[in-house]
Amino acid sequence: MTRRTWTLIVSFLVVAILGTAGGFAQVPYVALGPGPTYDVLGKVKDTDVVSIDGQNTFPTQGALRMTTVSLTNDLSLFGALGLWLSGRYALAPKEDFIKPGQTEEDVQRDNEQAFSESQTSAEVAALNYLGYPGKVIANQVTKGSPAENVIPLGARIISVNGKQVQSAADVSGALENTKPGDRIEVAFEQDGTSKSTQLTLGKRPDERTSGFIGISPVDRADVPFKIKISLSDVGGPSAGLIFALAIVDKLTPGELNGGKAIAGTGEIQGDGAVKPIGGIAFKMVAAKEAGANAFLVPAANCTDAKQQAPEGLTLIKVDYLKDAVSSLEAFNKGQPTPSC
The missing domain is CATH 3.30.230 (Ribosomal Protein S5; domain 2)
Structure with missing residues (x-):
């Protein structure tokens, strides 16, 4: 075969390989x-x-x-x-x-x-x-926190540190001027029964200096x-x-x-x-x-x-x-x- 023929064959193979790769090789995009x-x-x-x-x-x-x-x-x-x-x-x-x-x-x-x-x-x-009325419940309870084994998962939070809780934001608001080691009262309701407990606040896992209960409060409808x-x-x-x-x-x-x-x-x-x-x-x-x-x-x-x-x-x-x-x-x- 002539040099020109070899060049055409090689070119064809390169194009075929690239075409195959383009058809099957995945790209890091969606x-x-x-x-x-x-x-x-x-x-x-x-x-x-x-x-x-x-x-x-x-x-x-x-x-x-x-x-x-x-x-x-x-x-x-x-x-x-x-x-x-x-x-x-x-x-x-x-x-x-x-x-x-x-x-x-x-x-x-x-x-x-x-x-x-x-x-x-x-x-x-x-x-x-x-x-319609709403309620605040403990959606999560942090392991090793003051609330563990004290405030049940799903409990309705009534008050924190003497302040009534109407929304999830009220929970953090009630702790705003507290610090780790402070004793506070938390009132909650479980299965229709009202309860109250004293907690010693812990240290927060983030950089905020206020005390930490260890619950993740969320708003829920009460209908x-x-x-x-x-x-x-x-x-x-x-x-x-x-x-x-x-x-x-x-x-x-x-x-x-x-x-x-x-x-x-x-x-x-x-x-x-x-x-x-x-x-x-x-x-x-x-x-x-x-x-x-x-x-x-x-x-x-x-x-x-x-x-x-x-x-x-x-x-x-x-x-x-x-x-x-x-x-x-x-x-x-x-x-x-x-x-x-």
Whole structure:
């Protein structure tokens, strides 16, 4: 064979090897894109997404959609390039989502835990907004702490250091001017029985100088009915705002969305504060494609949302749950709403 023929053969083999590598070799990136949306006023797999048992509810219409971001992992070089070139996806370092040493099962478990916590926060925020009573419980008891074997897990905290506890924040507030070694009284309730105990405060594991009990207090609703949120294969905390609005809508007369299709996102705290989330651009695209008329945006996400909003999608800025409710009422009447 001639030298030219050998050159062509070698070149072909190099291209073939590179092509094979590009098709199979994985890259350390994931692809992010618009994910599915779910109407939380409706059903998924014949099951109500939000159901309330033991309390009268009101009919709803339209749609209230929570939005998600899709994440594609285990990408080949060509697969990653193909998704990126489509203009619908963005590539991000894999380690931003799956830390070194973590398995995908670990990530899924963490996301499911965050999703579960968002449901609880949504329930607390919605019922607090509607004026229902709440309670504070010991969600965790630190091993080796003053509270261990004294304050039971799940106990309702009534008072700390002589101060009534109405919210989880009241517990740390009651300890603000204490120090390790101080003796305080903690009143709590377990299985309907009121109890009181004296504790010697310990040293905190962080840098704060106040005394340490060793419980993780959390806010919970104190109502005689049950709220259940049924949605599988979804993770993360960002559906909290939408879940809270669905609860408010079902427990109040009229249609919060005016019968329109509303979408949104936002992590929510028990006091109703709406926190920023990731992937706002992809969630807005998903909302627009699902037919949403307006999109609820956490105030801290407004700068990015304004720059990337799909044409024709009204953005409504939200700081608190009460803002979302009042803004939706205004939107349905054709009145101005806070915008990004």
